[in-house]
Amino acid sequence: MAKEKGELKEGEKGGDEKLEAKDDVKIDKWDGTALKNALDDKVRKIFTEKYKYVECHKLMDIRLTICVTAVSAAMFALVYDYLNPFPASKFVLITCVLTYFALMGVLTLYTTFIEKGIFLVAKHTDPIGMDPTKVFTVTSVLKRFDDNYHLSIEYNDGKPGSKTIEASFTKSVANWFDENGVLTDRFENDVNALHNQLESGKKTN
Incomplete structure (x- = not known):
């Protein structure tokens, strides 16, 4: 016999039940x-x-900007040292390392006292x-x-x-x-x- 309109197969859920299941948040x-x-x-x-x-998203954007700037300084040091091997890259490496750690300090202060x-x-x-x-x-x-x-x-x-x-x-x-x-x-x-x-x-x- 043909399935009537609106009849569900065995094990099949209705739309409301599917939505409810989808919206459930289950965690450990x-x-x-x-x-x-x-x-x-x-x-x-x-x-x-x-x-x-x-x-x-302003708070998150500021944090991401700090992180991206710090990573960019580290990447620049890596590339510069590859193109101009140490000791020619000494001053650039020192500058980039100091910049990276300074920005990490800024990030710590930002997340502690501003984002909170x-x-x-x-x-x-x-x-x-x-x-x-x-x-x-x-x-x-x-x-x-x-x-x-x-x-x-x-x-x-x-x-x-x-x-x-x-x-x-x-x-x-x-x-x-x-x-x-x-x-x-x-x-x-x-x-x-x-x-x-x-x-x-x-x-x-």
Whole structure:
């Protein structure tokens, strides 16, 4: 007998089930780095896909620029020394080596005092240009051998004279992952609550 329209073969899933399976985030729950990356990626997805904010890559671009410049100095030293063998390349090698280590120092200071764990800067621009651009700066911390994930969001509505407010929470990752290592909707609910607190003008610590 011919298969009726809408009938599924054995083992075949419907479209909604396929989408749900595709969206599931499953990781090794004993891997702290994987846990943090999964949670950070979920926060980024909530802000860019659910709220339709635009991610600003300025912080990452600056870091990449520093790294590329340092690597370029090292590569230039390598090529120059190949074309002009030591000792003819001595002063160029010294300059490039000092430049490389100086830039690595700059990179360390930059990631420590400027990035400070920031993994997302999201902006919301009024489509008609009447309201100023709102900025959300998101930071997270999950220390090694610790199950407590700290999420902090700073918010500035862009109005002249307005102050940046902050909301945060610290919870065990066990609240959000099931026994199979799948990220549940509870995490998105917590992030949404934090977002809504900021938009309502409330500040939490």
